[in-house]
Amino acid sequence: MTQHATTATDGSDGPDVAHHPTATLSGYPRQGRDRELKRALEAHWAGRLDAAGLLDVVGQVQDQRFGAMAAAGVTEVPAGDFSLYDHVLDTAVLLGLLPARCTAPGLDPATPAGRLGRYFLAARGRDADGHETQALEMTKWFDTNYHHLVPELGPTSEPAPDAADLLEQVRAARRHGLEPRPVVVGPVTFLRCSKAADDAPAGWTPDALLPRLLPVYAELLAVLADEGCAWVELDESVLVTGADDGLAALARTAHAHLAGLSHRPRLLVAGHYERLGDAATLLLDAGVDGLAVDLAGASRAEVEELAALPGLAGRRLVAGVVDGRGVWRRDLSEALDHLEVLARSGARVDVAPSCSLLHVPVDVSREDTLDPDVRSWLAFADQKLEEVVVLARGLAQGRDAVAAELGVSDAVRASRLASARTRTPAVRERGDAVTPGDLRRPAPADERRALQAAALRLPPLPTTTIGSFPQTPEIRRARAAHRAGRLDDAGYEAAMEGEVRRVVAEQEEAGVDVLVHGEPERDDMVRYFADRLEGFVTPVHGWVQSYGSRCVRPPVVVGDVRRPGPMTVRWTRFAQRLTDAPVKGMLTGPVTILAWSFPRDDEPRSLSARQVALALRDEVADLEAAGTRVVQVDEPGLRELLPLRASGRQEYLAWAVDAFRLATGGAAATTQVHTHMCYAEFGDVMAAIDALDADVISLEAARSRMEVLDELADEGYDRAVGPGVWDIHSPVVPTADEVSDHLARALERLPADRLWVNPDCGLKTRTPEEVSAGLTALVAGAARARQALAGRDGGTTPR
Ligand SMILES: CN1c2c(nc(N)[nH]c2=O)NC[C@@H]1CNc1ccc(C(=O)N[C@@H](CCC(=O)N[C@@H](CCC(=O)N[C@@H](CCC(=O)O)C(=O)O)C(=O)O)C(=O)O)cc1
Numbered sequence: 001m002t003q004h005a006t007t008a009t010d011g012s013d014g015p016d017v018a019h020h021p022t023a024t025l026s027g028y029p030r031q032g033r034d035r036e037l038k039r040a041l042e043a044h045w046a047g048r049l050d051a052a053g054l055l056d057v058v059g060q061v062q063d064q065r066f067g068a069m070a071a072a073g074v075t076e077v078p079a080g081d082f083s084l085y086d087h088v089l090d091t092a093v094l095l096g097l098l099p100a101r102c103t104a105p106g107l108d109p110a111t112p113a114g115r116l117g118r119y120f121l122a123a124r125g126r127d128a129d130g131h132e133t134q135a136l137e138m139t140k141w142f143d144t145n146y147h148h149l150v151p152e153l154g155p156t157s158e159p160a161p162d163a164a165d166l167l168e169q170v171r172a173a174r175r176h177g178l179e180p181r182p183v184v185v186g187p188v189t190f191l192r193c194s195k196a197a198d199d200a201p202a203g204w205t206p207d208a209l210l211p212r213l214l215p216v217y218a219e220l221l222a223v224l225a226d227e228g229c230a231w232v233e234l235d236e237s238v239l240v241t242g243a244d245d246g247l248a249a250l251a252r253t254a255h256a257h258l259a260g261l262s263h264r265p266r267l268l269v270a271g272h273y274e275r276l277g278d279a280a281t282l283l284l285d286a287g288v289d290g291l292a293v294d295l296a297g298a299s300r301a302e303v304e305e306l307a308a309l310p311g312l313a314g315r316r317l318v319a320g321v322v323d324g325r326g327v328w329r330r331d332l333s334e335a336l337d338h339l340e341v342l343a344r345s346g347a348r349v350d351v352a353p354s355c356s357l358l359h360v361p362v363d364v365s366r367e368d369t370l371d372p373d374v375r376s377w378l379a380f381a382d383q384k385l386e387e388v389v390v391l392a393r394g395l396a397q398g399r400d401a402v403a404a405e406l407g408v409s410d411a412v413r414a415s416r417l418a419s420a421r422t423r424t425p426a427v428r429e430r431g432d433a434v435t436p437g438d439l440r441r442p443a444p445a446d447e448r449r450a451l452q453a454a455a456l457r458l459p460p461l462p463t464t465t466i467g468s469f470p471q472t473p474e475i476r477r478a479r480a481a482h483r484a485g486r487l488d489d490a491g492y493e494a495a496m497e498g499e500v501r502r503v504v505a506e507q508e509e510a511g512v513d514v515l516v517h518g519e520p521e522r523d524d525m526v527r528y529f530a531d532r533l534e535g536f537v538t539p540v541h542g543w544v545q546s547y548g549s550r551c552v553r554p555p556v557v558v559g560d561v562r563r564p565g566p567m568t569v570r571w572t573r574f575a576q577r578l579t580d581a582p583v584k585g586m587l588t589g590p591v592t593i594l595a596w597s598f599p600r601d602d603e604p605r606s607l608s609a610r611q612v613a614l615a616l617r618d619e620v621a622d623l624e625a626a627g628t629r630v631v632q633v634d635e636p637g638l639r640e641l642l643p644l645r646a647s648g649r650q651e652y653l654a655w656a657v658d659a660f661r662l663a664t665g666g667a668a669a670t671t672q673v674h675t676h677m678c679y680a681e682f683g684d685v686m687a688a689i690d691a692l693d694a695d696v697i698s699l700e701a702a703r704s705r706m707e708v709l710d711e712l713a714d715e716g717y718d719r720a721v722g723p724g725v726w727d728i729h730s731p732v733v734p735t736a737d738e739v740s741d742h743l744a745r746a747l748e749r750l751p752a753d754r755l756w757v758n759p760d761c762g763l764k765t766r767t768p769e770e771v772s773a774g775l776t777a778l779v780a781g782a783a784r785a786r787q788a789l790a791g792r793d794g795g796t797t798p799r
């Protein structure tokens with residue numbers, strides 16, 4: 001058992017000689033080393049695995065997770081970081097705040113099946129027995145590529161504690177001989193990650209629920225104290241955003257209240273993904289017992305500033321000196337230096353990754369296809385645990401005790417610095433030669449609109465999709481066979497061509513106006529490009545949870561980026577030859593390619609963005625030369641990289657917008673450039689969206705019922721928009737009526753000649769049956785809306 005026998009009110013003067021720094025963490029990957037949880041969840045939803053079977057797999061995955069922590073030598077571990085789908089949804093369950101529509105249909109929370117049913121209804125809009133409802137909205141978790149569900153709250157919400165799942169995790173950790181530290185989303189972050197329910201009065205915000213929430217947190221803390229938990233970690237990462245005065249007031253009220261409780265574990269309040277800044281003082285003043293801080297990439301000066309914080313002495317400081325969401329090995333000498341500075345403050349310093357390890361893959365030692373040099377530079381979750389354990393030992397026992405590990409770390413650093421893989425002079429020269437003219441299309445937007453209308457001759461409210469069609473088991477099996485060498489190149493290409501033929505025929509039959517080839521050849525919209533660009537590596541086992549059971553394998557930017565040859569042209573050309581309708585060329589934008597890759601840490605992201613943009617610019621030119629008239633450059637990652645604090649935003653948006661414009665600026669005026677975004681609130685980047693100068697943008701809008709159009713209107717956005725009318729994150733297919741209702745709502749906010757009809761996002765996660773029904777509904781809904789328009793306009797067809 002770890003010894004932290006102090007509270008915020010004692011021993012606050014001077015160093016604590018009895019303190020033994022320990023290694024700990026806020027979260028570990030959840031899906032299992034081989035994505036066992038993902039497979040079990042999907043089998044459960046498909047009716048192939050019952051509730052008991054799913055819970056068995058959960059037990060096995062928990063054994064693996066705690067086993068890995070114990071093997072690394074970590075003794076105080078998180079409990080509550082594991083989740084079947086999402087930890088924000090788990091917090092809603094913990095606080096008794098699932099919407100009534102998910103608790104109503106006779107699902108008994110006293111049984112495992114009923115509990116799971118309610119949970120999956122909220123997460124997916126469907127349970128394993130086929131009950132259906134509207135799923136909760138989903139959005140980005142801070143500036144990561146993880147997505148959380150958005151709890152819905154209102155003035156009538158009645159929170160009530162339900163700690164069963166959390167206690168099960170606490171007990172599971174104990175069964176492994178580990179000391180559990182429950183990790184729970186804190187009240188302020190929970191409220192700020194929630195939204196007002198549709199039936200809440202106008203102007204009501206979730207903040208108003210704090211007074212009702214605090215007694216429930218108090219009850220939960222008492223339950224955890226009774227369970228023997230010495231510490232609890234409240235994740236208050238929203239405080240790193242420094243958002244507004246209201247946030248500070250909320251945090252002060254909440255944490256002074258919780259710290260004032262007499263029956264509770266010690267309170268460790270965490271701020272991940274950025275520095276806590278002023279919020280650190282606020283929390284210490286409120287009386288919390290410790291802080292868990294994100295020090296990824298911190299300079300020595302920043303560390304000294306933190307060490308000088310009044311009130312830190314005597315409190316626990318969990319120092320996140322190992323980057324929890326990057327993949328580079330830590331310079332251990334530097335980290336130890338930072339830890340020693342912090343320890344001199346008199347704080348009781350422990351060592352941890354800067355955030356949950358949820359964002360990195362499990363184990364780099366399995367990557368035997370990677371160049372051994374590159375592999376030696378990388379650290380995934382298990383290697384990061386080793387790093388924090390070494391650092392804690394070094395801090396406790398002195399540098400000599402970890403001399404060998406420091407030596408290895410120094411050698412890794414030297415090998416990376418000396419490597420020729422990181423710099424390509426020709427790429428640097430081309431990047432330096434970019435001029436402002438390269439960022440401008442050859443004609444202004446309104447002239448382009450007229451030219452494109454004449455060239456494309458599309459009907460009003462044109463229909464299209466976002467690019468991907470179902471990645472069926474057959475497609476994935478063919479790709480797996482190709483990778484394993486069981487299917488040769490010709491066989492694989494023939495299989496993908498067959499799929500493109502099928503998808504084009506399906507769209508023609510449904511009556512879609514602008515077609516796509518379906519992206520069957522892409523395992524992932526970022527990785528596909530990274531595999532074809534120099535400067536990236538793509539780990540084979542590097543799975544990371546994106547949302548629910550869905551995972552991605554982010555590439556790693558290792559050095560300068562260059563396009564050795566065309567990446568997509570062959571497939572777009574093939575599809576275009578099958579039809580007279582325009583086929584969109586589909587590219588992933590430079591910002592998104594970087595947002596969904598692990599960045600290099602030796603150069604700014606803006607440098608890589610420019611290099612990727614130049615590669616894409618060449619691809620656009622090649623697509624045009626092959627006869628492509630519409631090119632879509634997806635940028636769903638644009639909002640994600642927006643710095644959490646307002647101070648860094650202008651600089652980021654400037655380079656991000658420039659990268660998109662550099663990628664697309666060479667396109668002819670007659671080429672219609674689309675972009676697409678999903679998974680986030682776009683309010684903060686509306687001006688940047690405008691500055692992209694795309695001709696058409698498609699945006700996720702179905703779950704939020706077209707709210708995004710109000711934001712676009714406020715910005716004065718005057719180009720064409722396709723607000724999603726089909727929520728593709730849910731297995732529930734819209735009807736034609738629902739599509740035309742969405743369009744009617746959209747037409748209240750947008751003129752008809754600027755409205756496109758499309759789903760929220762790509763169809764890759766849906767089944768062929770859902771897609772067939774959804775496309776029919778989409779086209780029928782658009783036809784209905786066109787008729788209504790024709791009637792409204794006295795029979796004249798809108799432009
Ligand atoms: C659009 N989104 C994306 C994000 N980030 C990305 N990097 N990519 C994205 O597309 N961020 C925001 C959103 C998040 N949304 C999603 C949506 C869908 C997925 C998803 O479907 N993920 C798949 C994995 C996709 C993939 O990489 N497939 C590969 C490998 C498939 C595989 O598992 N192969 C098996 C063997 C095959 C067999 O025998 O059946 C194996 O390796 O074991 C491929 O198709 O080749 C998922 O299943 O989770 C993610 C994010």
Ligand SMILES: N[C@@H](CCS)C(=O)O
Pocket residue numbers: 466467468525586634636676678761762763764
């Ligand atoms: N073109 C991609 C965009 C996803 S954000 C797709 O359709 O899957």
Ligand SMILES: [Zn+2]
Pocket residue numbers: 466636676677678679760761762
């Ligand atoms: Zn999308």
